[in-house]
Amino acid sequence: MAIPDGYRRNFETLVRAAKQDDLALLECTDAVTGEPRYVLCAVGSDGTDYVMTPFGHLHDGNPYEAYIAPA
Template identity: 70%
Template sequence: MAIPDNLRTNFQTLLRAAGDGNLALMECQDTQTGEPRFVICAVGRDGSDYVMTPFGHLVEGNPYDAYVPPI
């Protein structure tokens, strides 16, 4: 399965933020379950305000149990 262009663009943004030291790990609340999630965010600025752009959350437990690689 090919990776969609918008996801490739988001990944490049994430890599750029990491290279610039502009990543943060934020505790957020899952909108569906209300459970806490630890979310990887790129940090930007809008004037004097910080803007956090979420990219994904860290997996609870063993991440190898959460995903199956493509066949």
């Protein structure tokens, strides 16, 4: 199964941010459930303001039980 281009570009952006030490882990609130989420973000700037681009949240529980790797 091929990874869609948009996901691949997002991953490349995330890798660049990591190489430049421009990552942050933010505690946010899930918009649907209201539960706390710990969100991995790339950090950029817009003038003197920081811009946080969310890429995903850390999985609650055991991620090995939540996903099946491709065969």
